[in-house]
Amino acid sequence: MSQHEIIIVGGGISGLSLAHYCVKAGLQPLVMDKDDRMGGTFNTCRRDSFWFELGAHTCYNSYGNLVDLLRETGSLDQITKPGSAGYKLFTENGIKSITSQLSIPEMIVSLPRMFATKMAGETVESYYSKVFGKRNFRSAIGPMFNAVICQKSNDFPADMLFKKRLRRKEVIRKFSLQGGLQSITDAIAADPAIETVAGMEVQEIEFAANVFTLTTTDGSCYEAKYLALATPSASAANLLQKPFPEIAKKLAALQAEKVETLGVVVRKEEVKIGPIAALAAQNDIFYSFVSRDTFPDPCYRAFAFHFKTDAGSREARLDRIAQVLGTRTFEHTTSAKHVIPSLRLGHKQTIAEIDGLLAGTPLLLTGNYFTGIAIEDCVSRSLQESRRVAR
Numbered sequence: 528m529s530q531h532e533i534i535i536v537g538g539g540i541s542g543l544s545l546a547h548y549c550v551k552a553g554l555q556p557l558v559m560d561k562d563d564r565m566g567g568t569f570n571t572c573r574r575d576s577f578w579f580e581l582g583a584h585t586c587y588n589s590y591g592n593l594v595d596l597l598r599e600t601g602s603l604d605q606i607t608k609p610g611s612a613g614y615k616l617f618t619e620n621g622i623k624s625i626t627s628q629l630s631i632p633e634m635i636v637s638l639p640r641m642f643a644t645k646m647a648g649e650t651v652e653s654y655y656s657k658v659f660g661k662r663n664f665r666s667a668i669g670p671m672f673n674a675v676i677c678q679k680s681n682d683f684p685a686d687m688l689f690k691k692r693l694r695r696k697e698v699i700r701k702f703s704l705q706g707g708l709q710s711i712t713d714a715i716a717a718d719p720a721i722e723t724v725a726g727m728e729v730q731e732i733e734f735a736a737n738v739f740t741l742t743t744t745d746g747s748c749y750e751a752k753y754l755a756l757a758t759p760s761a762s763a764a765n766l767l768q769k770p771f772p773e774i775a776k777k778l779a780a781l782q783a784e785k786v787e788t789l790g791v792v793v794r795k796e797e798v799k800i801g802p803i804a805a806l807a808a809q810n811d812i813f814y815s816f817v818s819r820d821t822f823p824d825p826c827y828r829a830f831a832f833h834f835k836t837d838a839g840s841r842e843a844r845l846d847r848i849a850q851v852l853g854t855r856t857f858e859h860t861t862s863a864k865h866v867i868p869s870l871r872l873g874h875k876q877t878i879a880e881i882d883g884l885l886a887g888t889p890l891l892l893t894g895n896y897f898t899g900i901a902i903e904d905c906v907s908r909s910l911q912e913s914r915r916v917a918r
């Protein structure tokens with residue numbers, strides 16, 4: 528049985544940033560992930576020097592804790608600025624500009640309501656329908672937000688979708704990293720003080736005499752004084768059922784959406800649509816695609832299509848991609864699965880209750896289902912949880 532000070536289950540940005548903060552606190556963490564690579568939603572598909580993102584793609588200088596993390600892991604000088612390419616809407620009449628789908632008179636009537644309407648207690652649909660008008664929300668604003676969070680955004684709490692954060696003026700406003708965003712998680716995982724094990728799914732957790740015992744699907748056992756779960760909420764709920772049933776019950780009540788991403792690399796001359804950063808679908812089997820056009824390559828273009836779970840077979844999805852791009856000649860195809868929280872009104876209260884139950888225990892919880900799904904929300908939650916462990 529291998530023994531550790533702290534084991535972190537889940538090697539996405541939440542788990543790895545927590546590992547980094549644990550090292551700063553003087554601990555030697557072990558991070559385990561069921562996938563055969565670390566990074567979770569930081570998933571850069573690399574083919575020689577060409578890369579494109581299957582998951583997270585953009586960071587902002589308002590991500591202050593992330594900026595500090597990049598500095599501390601030596602990644603800050605790899606920041607790179609995306610070129611300009613527009614965001615568009617995919618309608619039943621093909622690709623259209625966002626403004627073409629907006630009613631300007633409705634906008635002029637609605638926008639002043641922004642000053643009288645508070646976000647707190649409102650859903651995305653109720654708040655933005657007031658501010659932009661119902662028709663505008665349906666035809667353009669809603670689909671754009673669906674694309675941002677890869678799910679129908681209507682019932683999401685308005686104040687948890689976008690947040691005002693201080694900008695770090697020393698860093699460019701919007702950025703990726705040379706080699707893609709997975710370079711961030713790669714750099715954290717490369718710290719020799721952090722031990723990582725990929726391809727290892729934790730199946731069961733016991734907690735007795737102040738020691739956690741973890742059993743993995745291959746039957747291996749690990750012991751730790753502290754345990755952190757940095758997995759989607761449903762996985763955390765399953766694992767905590769026996770040792771922390773009250774916390775497990777609250778976690779099990781949280782909702783999430785499964786998203787299947789299909790990425791294609793295409794020769795430039797084959798693609799029939801012009802340069803485009805991202806496309807949001809008004810009503811289709813996919814929510815959106817994100818392209819690599821903001822980092823143009825002389826030979827190739829790449830597109831990551833984020834599909835709804837009921838989008839049909841892989842063949843049906845490839846057919847839809849072919850229709851959108853105007854070609855079925857793909858140089859390379861690849862796929863990824865993501866789980867993304869579907870937050871609802873009252874979520875902050877549930878999190879406060881979970882935090883109340885965690886207080887005083889050697890169990891840490893982090894992830895994208897606490898304060899929001901943005902990368903900065905994950906890193907900030909991990910920083911906050913790391914303060915509960917100290918040598």
Ligand SMILES: Cc1cc2nc3c(=O)[nH]c(=O)nc-3n(C[C@H](O)[C@H](O)[C@H](O)COP(=O)(O)OP(=O)(O)OC[C@H]3O[C@@H](n4cnc5c(N)ncnc54)[C@H](O)[C@@H]3O)c2cc1C
Pocket residue numbers: 536537538539540541542559560561562566567568569581582583584585586677727728729730757758759762786788833865866867893894895900901902903905
């Ligand atoms: C398609 C997409 C694009 C996005 N783009 C952006 C963006 O551009 N900017 C932005 O700010 N945010 C973006 N987000 C949101 C943000 O990227 C995610 O919220 C964040 O990366 C989630 O990180 P995480 O570590 O909490 O979870 P994950 O990345 O999901 O990591 C959880 C890990 O836990 C592992 N795991 C689960 N169960 C077990 C188990 N039993 N044993 C071992 N391991 C387990 C999983 O394999 C996984 O690797 C995007 C999200 C998606 C889905």
